[in-house]
């Protein structure tokens with residue numbers, strides 16, 4: 090039931106916090122391009138004067154330095170948000186997101202890429218969090234119960250129509266309509282398959298890698314992932330250690346975090362091939378569509394995956410058109426929010442490519458699980474070869490942390506997007522004045 094005053098309620102504030110975790114101290118999250126990340130959140134809260142006192146929470150993820158720049162980019166969007174009717178924003182999230190993306194002055198900072206676009210994503214996602222809370226549903230279900238027409242209205246088809254028209258999108262969604270309820274029930278019973286990156290950080294010893302890999306299999310995961318790309322000799326050894334630890338039936342993906350040019354990527358994968366890597370993730374620059382296509386042709390049957398640094402739907406479109414990827418890795422906090430991710434899910438469905446989201450960082454698992462679950466319910470309708478990345482860091486800071494059981498993400502039931510952090514954590518880790526950081530200064 091709408092609470093009294095809903096009709097006239099306004100968004101009264103867009104608060105932004107610079108929150109950083111000193112993860113570099115333990116080499117958690119270390120890879121070939123990010124040897125010492127401090128996982129950070131440019132954190133957004135939308136406040137309203139509605140009687141329900143609900144707030145919209147979301148974040149943009151960064152790896153430390155520059156989180157203040159990201160926070161500043163979010164603040165630049167406040168004039169587009171503060172003072173708007175809650176009803177109008179939550180009732181037309183497609184229109185809301187298009188207004189933020191297409192501001193004729195701010196778009197010069199992209200267009201649709203980098204800090205400004207990630208800022209848009211954070212604000213759009215906060216609005217979805219608020220809308221789903223008002224509806225009393227987790228976002229995956231809020232989306233999964235929209236009509237195909239309502240979902241098509243969320244998407245900005247500009248620059249997509251050579252690959253995907255609104256009519257084709259509608260057709261994909263209508264074909265997935267039968268069976269939605271059954272798939273919702275299956276998610277509530279079993280959850281959504283996950284894989285874990287926890288064993289494979291580059292800074293870990295062989296012993297720690299082997300122990301964590303065995304633990305992952307014992308915990309029910311059927312896929313793990315190793316960071317590669319610093320030293321080929323080390324990677325061949327680590328791949329052997331991991332393969333011996335998990336046996337032949339568990340998939341081992343590898344992730345180079347953009348470390349290579351095209352030729353070294355192909356050569357490196359030739360060296361790892363005897364241990365049967367399942368996919369190579371981010372072999373080269375996220376902007377290099379033809380480079381990914383060349384790598385894919387040369388390393389088959391090893392699959393090529395990318396997406397966590399893909400700036401927008403247009404680059405995803407081209408990767409798919411060029412036959413450059415086997416796996417699309419959406420990220421909840423990279424592109425312009427849920428609306429653009431719906432476009433990417435639809436593109437992947439059109440091209441028949443599975444989506445295996447990037448997660449980890451801060452709150453990325455909490456947020457992106459909703460998109461995969463929505464994809465299963467209402468877009469692709471499939472779990473085949475689909476897994477969400479899982480990393481067991483920093484979940485304790487969230488009000489509704491992800492729950493993993495037997496290698497699956499259990500479907501969240503709390504209303505919203507899941508990005509809301511605990512007030513104590515926000516206070517402790519605020520940069521540079523929170524107690525965690527002032528103690529280190």
Ligand SMILES: [Mg+2]
Nearest residue numbers: 344370371397
């Ligand atoms: Mg990665």
